[in-house]
Structures are given as C-alpha cells and as structure tokens.
Amino acid sequence: MDNFSQELTSIWSFRDRGDWNNHKGDYPGNCSPRVIRNLLLKYTKENDTVLDQFLGSGTTAIEVLLLNRKIIGIDINKKALDISNCRIKDLNGNKILKVGNAEKLEISNETVNFICTHPPYLDIIKYSKDIEGDLSLLNKVDFYTAIKNVANECYRVLKFKSKCAIIIGDVRKKGYIEPLGFNVMNIFLSTGFLLKEIIIKEQHNCKSTDKWKEIAKQKNFLLIQHEYIFVFEKNYFK
Numbered sequence: 731m732d733n734f735s736q737e738l739t740s741i742w743s744f745r746d747r748g749d750w751n752n753h754k755g756d757y758p759g760n761c762s763p764r765v766i767r768n769l770l771l772k773y774t775k776e777n778d779t780v781l782d783q784f785l786g787s788g789t790t791a792i793e794v795l796l797l798n799r800k801i802i803g804i805d806i807n808k809k810a811l812d813i814s815n816c817r818i819k820d821l822n823g824n825k826i827l828k829v830g831n832a833e834k835l836e837i838s839n840e841t842v843n844f845i846c847t848h849p850p851y852l853d854i855i856k857y858s859k860d861i862e863g864d865l866s867l868l869n870k871v872d873f874y875t876a877i878k879n880v881a882n883e884c885y886r887v888l889k890f891k892s893k894c895a896i897i898i899g900d901v902r903k904k905g906y907i908e909p910l911g912f913n914v915m916n917i918f919l920s921t922g923f924l925l926k927e928i929i930i931k932e933q934h935n936c937k938s939t940d941k942w943k944e945i946a947k948q949k950n951f952l953l954i955q956h957e958y959i960f961v962f963e964k965n966y967f968k
C-alpha cells in the first residue's frame with residue numbers, strides 16, 4: 731500500500747484517493763479507501779465485526795479484510811454485491827456479503843463492533859431503476875423516514891459503547907442547499923446516539939467538477955466540494 735498516514739484533525743483531504751489492492755474509483759459515488767482505513771484504525775481492533783449496509787463496490791470490505799477484521803457487507807442491489815465479491819475474492823478472512831435492506835437488517839442485537847457506511851445522497855445518483863427499498867429512488871420525505879429506520883437499525887445491532895461512522899454530503903436542488911448532512915446527523919442524534927466527531931472531507935476527482943464549476947460561475951452559487959463523516963457512539967449521556 732502506498733504512502734498512508736493517519737489523520738489527526740477534523741479536516742480530511744485526499745488528492746490521491748488510493749488504489750492499492752483491488753480498490754478502483756469506478757463505482758458511482760464510491761469512497762476513498764483512505765477514509766475507511768482511517769476510521770477502521772481509529773475505532774476497531776483485529777477480529778472486530780464491521781458492518782457496511784450500503785456496501786456499493788466493497789471499499790469497506792476490502793479494507794476490513796486487509797486489516798484482519800470481519801466484514802458484514804449488505805447492499806440492496808445484487809450488482810453491487812457481484813462487484814464487491816469479485817474485489818474481495820482473493821482476500822482471506824471472515825466475510826459475509828449479502829443482498830439486504832439497511833432499513834431492516836437480518837443481524838442480531840448488539841453483535842457489531844463498528845459501522846462504517848455511506849448511504850445515497852438522496853437521488854443525486856440513482857443506484858437502480860426500480861429496486862424496492864433503494865433509497866436513491868425516494869422523495870425527500872420518504873428518504874428521511876428511511877434514514878430514521880436505518881439509524882434505529884444501527885443502534886440495535888451495535889454493541890454498547892461502539893461507534894458508527896456515516897459518510898454523507900449535502901445536495902443542491904433548484905439553487906438551494908438541502909442540508910442532508912446535518913439532517914441525517916440530527917436523525918441519528920434523535921435515535922439516541924452521541925456525537926464523537928464531525929469530520930469535513932474535501933472532495934476531489936469528481937468527474938463532473940469542471941462542468942459544474944462553469945454552471946456555478948454563471949448562476950452565482952458555490953460548488954459543494956465537501957462531505958461529512960459523522961462518528962456516533964452508542965452510549966448514555968455522561
């Protein structure tokens with residue numbers, strides 16, 4: 731693996747997303763393995779069970795197995811599972827990858843050591859045409875209802891004092907910001923989680939950045955170029 735170092739502040743920025751092992755940046759809305767590695771090193775130890783219930787192309791699964799943790803990976807779309815399975819096929823370890831819905835996990839209560847996951851950003855990227863339960867097909871109201879179900883499930887399956895990291899960004903609709911990040915954060919807080927960190931991650935390498943910079947200039951708005959990583963803990967108030 732190339733020059734990796736652990737982040738020490740609440741602002742993360744990776745010009746080079748990282749392409750060691752089978753990581754590729756080709757899945758829509760994929761995440762840099764540097765983000766996942768940082769979170770795993772900070773919040774887990776060897777043999778811990780890590781859940782990613784919005785698995786996509788398996789970035790979390792690859793990192794979990796490279797670091798000798800156990801992965802439970804779930805996605806509503808079988809195509810994502812096929813990609814992930816292909817990317818981890820040469821990695822040894824304890825791996826359960828299956829099709830499922832993050833709103834209703836088939837996982838026992840309090841069995842997971844860490845959740846590291848990355849839901850769709852509303853309908854900005856549609857991950858399927860018509861898969862029932864695909865969050866990227868929902869309108870705003872239904873999306874937030876679904877996120878509440880996801881937060882409840884995160885809380886249920888996590889062990890006490892364990893962490894849950896959610897990667898999420900805001901979106902712009904008809905010129906106005908939909909503060910998806912803060913709204914999702916508040917839903918998790920209302921579920922009972924405590925907030926350990928708010929990390930701002932600068933976005934790089936988006937394919938459409940040049941096109942959007944031009945539109946932003948013409949229409950006088952700022953291009954959103956950051957995402958959030960919220961780290962929650964299942965704990966009681968001090």
Ligand SMILES: C[S@@+](CC[C@H](N)C(=O)[O-])C[C@H]1O[C@@H](n2cnc3c(N)ncnc32)[C@H](O)[C@@H]1O
Pocket residue numbers: 757758759760761762783784785786787788789790804805806807810830831832833848849850851857863864865866
């Ligand atoms: C932002 S992508 C995850 C990308 C991933 N972090 C990566 O690096 O490849 C979100 C994923 O959530 C999946 N998804 C949407 N609704 C879901 C649901 N209800 N349950 C599980 N997965 C869902 C989509 O199929 C998509 O693969």
